[in-house]
Amino acid sequence: MGKKVGSLKAPHLSDFVIAFVILLLCLTCLVPFFHLLAKSLSSNTAVLSKTVFLWPKGANLNAYITIFRDGQLTHSMVYSLYATALFTAIGMVVTVLAAYPLSVKRLKGRGVISLLIMIPLYFAAGLIPEYLLIQSLGLYNSMWVLVLPLAFSPYNMLIMKSFFSSTIPPSLEEAAYLDGANHFQILGRIILPLSKPILATISLFYAVGRWNAYADAKYYISKKALQPIQYLLYNMILNATASEAVSLSESTATQSTPEVFQAAAVMFATLPILCIYPFVQKYFVQGVMIGAVKG
Amino acid sequence: MLIKTEGGYDMDTAYIPPRKRNRLAFLKRDWQLYLMLVLPVAMTIIFKYAAYPGLRLAFMDFKPALGFESSKWVGMEIFQKIIKDRDFLRAIKNSLVFNFLDLAIGLPVPIILAILLNELRFKKFKRVSQTILYLPHFLSWVIVASIAYSLFKPDSGLVNVVMKSAGWIEKGIPFLTEKWHWAATYLLVGVWQGMGWGSILYLAAITGISAELYEAATVDGANRLRRIWHVTLPGIRPTIVTLLIINLGRILGSNFERLDSFANVNVKDFQYQLAIYIYDKGLASGNFSRATAVGLFQSLVGFLLVITADRVAKRLGSDGLI
Numbered sequence: 007m008g009k010k011v012g013s014l015k016a017p018h019l020s021d022f023v024i025a026f027v028i029l030l031l032c033l034t035c036l037v038p039f040f041h042l043l044a045k046s047l048s049s050n051t052a053v054l055s056k057t058v059f060l061w062p063k064g065a066n067l068n069a070y071i072t073i074f075r076d077g078q079l080t081h082s083m084v085y086s087l088y089a090t091a092l093f094t095a096i097g098m099v100v101t102v103l104a105a106y107p108l109s110v111k112r113l114k115g116r117g118v119i120s121l122l123i124m125i126p127l128y129f130a131a132g133l134i135p136e137y138l139l140i141q142s143l144g145l146y147n148s149m150w151v152l153v154l155p156l157a158f159s160p161y162n163m164l165i166m167k168s169f170f171s172s173t174i175p176p177s178l179e180e181a182a183y184l185d186g187a188n189h190f191q192i193l194g195r196i197i198l199p200l201s202k203p204i205l206a207t208i209s210l211f212y213a214v215g216r217w218n219a220y221a222d223a224k225y226y227i228s229k230k231a232l233q234p235i236q237y238l239l240y241n242m243i244l245n246a247t248a249s250e251a252v253s254l255s256e257s258t259a260t261q262s263t264p265e266v267f268q269a270a271a272v273m274f275a276t277l278p279i280l281c282i283y284p285f286v287q288k289y290f291v292q293g294v295m296i297g298a299v300k301g
Numbered sequence: 302m303l304i305k306t307e308g309g310y311d312m313d314t315a316y317i318p319p320r321k322r323n324r325l326a327f328l329k330r331d332w333q334l335y336l337m338l339v340l341p342v343a344m345t346i347i348f349k350y351a352a353y354p355g356l357r358l359a360f361m362d363f364k365p366a367l368g369f370e371s372s373k374w375v376g377m378e379i380f381q382k383i384i385k386d387r388d389f390l391r392a393i394k395n396s397l398v399f400n401f402l403d404l405a406i407g408l409p410v411p412i413i414l415a416i417l418l419n420e421l422r423f424k425k426f427k428r429v430s431q432t433i434l435y436l437p438h439f440l441s442w443v444i445v446a447s448i449a450y451s452l453f454k455p456d457s458g459l460v461n462v463v464m465k466s467a468g469w470i471e472k473g474i475p476f477l478t479e480k481w482h483w484a485a486t487y488l489l490v491g492v493w494q495g496m497g498w499g500s501i502l503y504l505a506a507i508t509g510i511s512a513e514l515y516e517a518a519t520v521d522g523a524n525r526l527r528r529i530w531h532v533t534l535p536g537i538r539p540t541i542v543t544l545l546i547i548n549l550g551r552i553l554g555s556n557f558e559r560l561d562s563f564a565n566v567n568v569k570d571f572q573y574q575l576a577i578y579i580y581d582k583g584l585a586s587g588n589f590s591r592a593t594a595v596g597l598f599q600s601l602v603g604f605l606l607v608i609t610a611d612r613v614a615k616r617l618g619s620d621g622l623i
Contacts, residue, residue, distance in 0.1 A: 025422075038459075132596025
């Protein structure tokens with residue numbers, strides 16, 4: 007009766023005002039991409055004359071062809087995808103192996119082990135001790151430095167643990183145990199199939215985290231062939247911008263790294279995110295909300 | 302639960318006295334769980350705990366050529382030097398000011414956005430706009446900074462070009478190359494990047510508010526603004542308080558990639574914050590002891606703040622953070 011008073015009424019003026027504000031905010035997220043895309047597809051002269059806004063002028067694929075011919079970015083893309091896949095796979099295995107046992111309430115020593123895993127999250131050793139550790143582990147200038155040190159995130163483990171203990175009834179696991187299943191079978195046949203949303207969410211967090219980070223590459227990798235795409239991009243675009251600020255003349259800088267090429271490089275490196283994002287999008291809201299219960 | 306388990310093991314453990322049997326029963330049942338934990342614990346020890354001994358650099362006059370063994374212990378001397386270091390004081394001041402501003406702008410915006418999204422009546426539009434608004438969170442700082450430069454360059458940035466051709470300004474605004482403009486742009490881009498993602502938590506909290514409260518308010522004649530003020534905001538207050546406390550705990554932290562991506566020589570005065578200081582003194586200039594000491598200071602303060610924040614949150618009735 008009175009249940010849906012608000013939503014049954016015809017839209018009010020304030021509904022349109024709210025929709026308009028949201029629309030504007032969405033545009034701030036979309037317009038920069040359309041601008042970059044337009045730039046990346048335009049001719050050099052059109053971009054230099056500053057007449058490209060949201061639609062390409064003198065449309066051509068030259069910048070993208072350059073990217074493929076040059077090979078540096080494509081190589082880096084393949085390499086980064088490889089490192090990201092490896093990182094995500096290892097991260098997921100280790101995270102599941104920690105989250106499941108720690109979600110079993112009767113496990114003795116659960117509190118101590120949790121504490122042991124969580125302490126580094128709240129008290130980091132800092133850049134230099136970590137740098138020296140990486141060197142003594144022999145990981146300096148190795149692809150594995152991008153894969154191993156950060157592959158186990160206690161924070162992601164916490165989110166997964168909350169999911170396990172809040173959504174999977176202990177009685178289910180108990181019943182499987184009494185039927186003679188061991189813990190590995192319980193995990194593989196019962197827990198994991200029931201946890202697809204959280205597995206998708208945490209995989210996304212791991213993959214995006216690895217794909218986007220470049221600080222560790224800046225600290226630990228000096229060999230160009232081993233640098234991930236974000237760091238390459240950083241050196242191509244942001245370092246160029248920094249030196250440009252010194253000379254304060256944009257025209258000289260644009261000759262060395264044309265804006266069209268930079269725009270194409272940014273679009274190119276964002277592509278993987280834009281490709282997987284729509285598919286995992288429906289899962290991660292749930293993941294974040296679980297993380298909020300106990301973060 | 303336990304009784305059934307014991308029953309299962311009676312046969313092979315019959316000769317063990319009852320007390321001892323109880324003590325080992327858990328191992329017998331759960332050894333596989335402990336086996337699973339070996340890998341995560343090993344990774345934590347190898348990649349996290351093994352770095353802690355390096356903290357002794359903060360109390361040594363470390364020379365890379367001499368190594369740990371031959372470098373001299375100097376007690377608190379490094380810390381005494383740091384307190385007088387003007388670069389350090391500038392970095393601390395910048396970190397505090399920028400984190401405070403990040404919090405002051407960054408906390409309310411996701412709340413407002415969540416309320417707007419919740420009030421949005423057009424369901425399909427709501428879903429699409431949420432997808433779009435979460436996207437910036439998934440972009441790297443390199444990409445975000447590259448986009449920012451292409452929008453805000455004084456000469457060729459989209460925003461400046463549009464404003465110039467509209468006749469609003471004559472000369473391009475140095476959004477990213479003059480320190481005061483940089484500060485505003487840096488903070489706003491940060492808010493833009495985090496607002497959609499930040500709103501998810503508040504939206505979740507709003508969904509938890511009982512529909513009856515809204516009905517009651519409507520029946521009492523409350524209009525939309527009053528419903529927001531008297532029902533929605535009080536309903537999400539615990540979430541707001543918790544997030545406020547978490548963020549206060551991070552007031553001395555700084556994101557190296559965000560600062561580094563937005564770096565240029567004209568804005569060093571403001572961009573020079575603790576993460577930059579540590580990188581600059583440590584890896585870039587080789588002053589390992591000093592960088593370690595500042596890192597240790599930052600970690601200690603951060604740790605104490607998080608512990609305090611957790612206590613406060615628990616006292617205020619929230620679940621706590623740890």
